[in-house]
Amino acid sequence: MSAPTRARKLRILLTNDDGPPSGPDGHSPFIYPFARQLAAQLDADVRVVVPASQRSWVGKAYHIAEKTTGVYYYPAGEDGNEGESHELPRERRDGEMEWILLKGTPATCASIALHNLFAPNSFDLVISGPNFGRNTSTAFALSSGTLGAAMAASLSGAKAIALSWGLMDGYKPPPKEFVDAASKVSCDVVKRLYELGWGSGDEQVDVYSVNVPLLPEIVSAPEVRWTSMARTNYGRLFKSTPHPDSAASQNKGGPAAVAEPQDAAAAASSSSAAEAGDAQGSELLGVKDEHKSEKLHFVFAPDISALVSPKMEDLVEGTDKHAIHTGAISVTPIRSAFMEAAPPTGIPVEGLRWKI
Known part of the structure; x- marks a missing residue:
């Protein structure tokens, strides 16, 4: 046997x-x-x-x-x-x-x-x-x-x-x-x-x-x-630095392992600056003044505090x-795919044809 x-x-x-x-x-x-x-x-x-x-x-x-x-x-x-x-x-x-x-x-x-x-x-x-x-x-x-x-x-x-x-x-x-x-x-x-x-x-x-x-x-x-x-969406992912040899923020893991970079006051200041930039950009689409006197250098420094520490009432x-x-x-x-989505409502579609 x-x-x-x-x-x-x-x-x-x-x-x-x-x-x-x-x-x-x-x-x-x-x-x-x-x-x-x-x-x-x-x-x-x-x-x-x-x-x-x-x-x-x-x-x-x-x-x-x-x-x-x-x-x-x-x-x-x-x-x-x-x-x-x-x-x-x-x-x-x-x-x-x-x-x-x-x-x-x-x-x-x-x-x-x-x-x-x-x-x-x-x-x-x-x-x-x-x-x-x-x-x-x-x-x-x-x-x-x-x-x-x-x-x-x-x-x-x-x-x-x-x-x-x-x-x-x-x-x-x-x-x-x-x-x-x-x-x-x-x-x-x-x-x-x-x-x-x-x-x-x-x-x-x-x-x-x-x-x-x-x-x-x-x-x-x-x-x-x-x-x-x-x-979910991203916030700011990069920041500018005048120093070409500056290293990206110490990222000891994936993005969720990065410490939140801003305190509440800094976040509020950043938000206000962004709103001001939006208003100005609607009148004149130009780069910020800070980039006109320094070479373009950016490092990865994500502002993902809202992703890492969300408000509980915002969670689904x-x-x-x-x-x-x-x-x-x-x-x-x-699925390993970019999945299709239906066209937004209100778009005139006849069969497979889009009337533009």
């Missing part, structure tokens, strides 16, 4: 937009503990292919004009940031993981992993994340490299999950117990979504966008909600944004 066949392990490709592990004070503190938790909790065979450096907020951009090069990385130390890099793979030690770091965008990493590094159909699932910061609502999601990598994977026919861990007010940086709890509950959500599937036809899901708030509720009583994606129940700000995990099914 032959021995029973052992069930094959779940094969997971893990990528992100925050890059290799950095430790708790850096730009990518979550991927190493989550990768280890995936392997242990789900008994999964995990392969990690990530950007060689942080590539947040690049959406689904690909490298097309540059060569994409990479190295093999073997994480070590408590945080995984004391590892070795090698141009060619070496034999792994017991319990050691082999990662690949590519000098490319998150979407580039996903595509190369699925089509170049490994044999076709090697993976059962692609997970992008956990992102260092939330990706709730359209303003964050449409810019997110985490969502971009997951969408790139879905467009290659893979089942994909975009996972983001929200840094919430009052808990920055999050304590280790929050990170440990987020790792465990994220693995539970991944397992249930994989069992549930991605549907088919008109009901097919391309990507599940999962947002986990790093709040006490994750430790004591995590709640998961099905949500839609809240529709049933959306991902409402869920994360009330301490719940959001699971949002999305």
